[in-house]
Amino acid sequence: MKIFNTLSRRKEEFVPLEPGKVKMYVCGPTVYNFIHIGNARPMIVFDTVRRYFEYKGYQVNYVSNFTDVDDKIIKKAVEESVDAEVISCRYIEECKKDMAGMNVKPATAHPQATREIDGMLEMINTLIETGHAYAAQDGTVYFRTGSFKDYGKLSHKNLDELQSGFREIKVTGEEGKEDPSDFVLWKPKKEGEPYWESPWCQGRPGWHIECSVMAKKYLGDQIDIHAGGEDLIFPHHENEIAQSEAANGKPFAAYWMHNAFLNIDNRKMSKSLGNFFTVREISEKYDLQVLRFFMLSAHYRSPLNFSAELMEASKNGLERILTGAERLGEAEKAARERKAGESDSGQVPAKGLSRDEEAFVAEAKELAAKYEAAMDDDFNTADAIAAVFELVKLSNSTVSGDSSPAYIGFMKELLEKLCDVMGIVTRREAVALDEEIEAMIEARQQARKAKNFALADEIRGRLLEMGIVLEDTREGVKWKRA
Ligand code: AMP
Numbered sequence: 427m428k429i430f431n432t433l434s435r436r437k438e439e440f441v442p443l444e445p446g447k448v449k450m451y452v453c454g455p456t457v458y459n460f461i462h463i464g465n466a467r468p469m470i471v472f473d474t475v476r477r478y479f480e481y482k483g484y485q486v487n488y489v490s491n492f493t494d495v496d497d498k499i500i501k502k503a504v505e506e507s508v509d510a511e512v513i514s515c516r517y518i519e520e521c522k523k524d525m526a527g528m529n530v531k532p533a534t535a536h537p538q539a540t541r542e543i544d545g546m547l548e549m550i551n552t553l554i555e556t557g558h559a560y561a562a563q564d565g566t567v568y569f570r571t572g573s574f575k576d577y578g579k580l581s582h583k584n585l586d587e588l589q590s591g592f593r594e595i596k597v598t599g600e601e602g603k604e605d606p607s608d609f610v611l612w613k614p615k616k617e618g619e620p621y622w623e624s625p626w627c628q629g630r631p632g633w634h635i636e637c638s639v640m641a642k643k644y645l646g647d648q649i650d651i652h653a654g655g656e657d658l659i660f661p662h663h664e665n666e667i668a669q670s671e672a673a674n675g676k677p678f679a680a681y682w683m684h685n686a687f688l689n690i691d692n693r694k695m696s697k698s699l700g701n702f703f704t705v706r707e708i709s710e711k712y713d714l715q716v717l718r719f720f721m722l723s724a725h726y727r728s729p730l731n732f733s734a735e736l737m738e739a740s741k742n743g744l745e746r747i748l749t750g751a752e753r754l755g756e757a758e759k760a761a762r763e764r765k766a767g768e769s770d771s772g773q774v775p776a777k778g779l780s781r782d783e784e785a786f787v788a789e790a791k792e793l794a795a796k797y798e799a800a801m802d803d804d805f806n807t808a809d810a811i812a813a814v815f816e817l818v819k820l821s822n823s824t825v826s827g828d829s830s831p832a833y834i835g836f837m838k839e840l841l842e843k844l845c846d847v848m849g850i851v852t853r854r855e856a857v858a859l860d861e862e863i864e865a866m867i868e869a870r871q872q873a874r875k876a877k878n879f880a881l882a883d884e885i886r887g888r889l890l891e892m893g894i895v896l897e898d899t900r901e902g903v904k905w906k907r908a
């Protein structure tokens with residue numbers, strides 16, 4: 427498996443720190459409003475990366491934060507005359523709803539900055555004690571970039587150039603800096619702002635320190651993958667490396683992955699430019715699976731331009747896959763009914779694959795290998811999707827009600843598995859309610875009592891299709907979602 431590493435600017439073979447495990451940290455949003463579809467790009471892309479690792483058998487520990495203390499949150503709180511926490515809580519909840527709509531799996535942990543202040547104080551303290559940070563007279567604590575010899579290694583910037591570049595820029599309130607390229611770890615509170623006690627002043631953390639601290643707490647000093655949008659390379663990720671490596675004395679992340687921008691009219695979609703659509707707005711017009719499919723139609727390191735035409739094309743593409751999956755579901759049902767009929771009349775149902783089907787299975791396996799090769803090559807989702815289209819084409823032209831259950835089952839399972847990595851759900855049925863399931867189980871019991879075993883089997887099959895597994899126990903029938 428090859429991953430493009432921003433650190434080396436090369437594709438590198440992925441070797442996990444611990445065999446079979448992946449520790450991954452993805453910078454999450456600042457929660458002061460509904461997320462826009464630009465923010466959704468890293469969520470979808472890195473969720474897909476996670477899902478592919480899981481498909482390959484890795485156990486993934488996936489951490490993604492919410493930045494819940496920030497100037498923009500405070501500004502919004504002042505506008506609404508509420509506490510900053512009211513704003514951040516509200517938009518964390520809204521963000522989680524959007525993530526669920528886009529089928530982004532919840533992270534193993536979703537830490538929030540305001541709940542990790544102790545860890546930040548501890549790391550800042552260590553940095554001061556080891557000479558990597560200093561407190562200015564007003565209580566602001568700065569990281570001393572000159573003390574970290576690798577500063578600039580991620581963004582491939584040279585510290586001398588950075589220092590001279592920064593020298594021109596004077597920031598009010600930052601007069602206590604030893605060097606213009608030093609950055610804030612802790613800053614004094616301003617009137618009306620949330621603050622915490624610290625040895626240096628009542629205040630709040632800088633932005634970068636939160637990710638270093640959360641990654642350490644939830645994943646350890648060394649992690650496999652650190653990811654986010656490419657705008658985070660400098661200064662955010664560069665500063666995270668400086669803080670973590672200076673404090674822990676170990677290399678921080680082995681692989682740094684960055685997604686390119688989602689643009690609109692060839693400009694980065696952003697809150698500040700006002701050229702954005704929220705995920706919520708898109709959900710009013712499209713199923714969010716279409717948005718997900720659209721995002722994955724391009725390689726994550728290529729800029730992607732949002733347009734109504736491309737969304738329509740994604741909608742049609744997705745429809746082709748879903749229709750293919752639906753046809754497989756229907757063929758499966760037909761085969762089951764045929765089997766029930768056959769067992770009624772005492773005939774033995776056909777088992778195994780026909781000779782033609784064996785050849786089709788081999789073809790399908792080749793397509794699955796093509797899919798994996800694309801994903802192994804730095805998560806080339808565009809090529810992987812092309813392989814899924816070919817699989818659908820093969821399935822459409824070879825599967826019918828007369829196909830063997832083994833062949834239909836193989837194709838259906840393969841298509842579902844490959845789509846699941848992309849976060850695409852192929853089953854169209856809405857999630858069934860418990861009462862519906864119970865009513866079906868009761869109908870099956872009645873059929874069994876009446877010795878209509880074909881009907882009972884059919885009901886069991888339908889439930890299985892809905893993802894419900896039955897277990898006949900001494901205490902009666904038990905069921906669970908598969
Ligand atoms: P923010 O809330 O601005 O800190 O952004 C949260 C995440 O979304 C970060 O990983 C950003 O890099 C990413 N992001 C923001 N805007 C875009 C965009 N237009 N395209 C791609 N990623 C973006």
Ligand code: ZN
Pocket residue numbers: 452453454637662
């Ligand atoms: Zn971060």
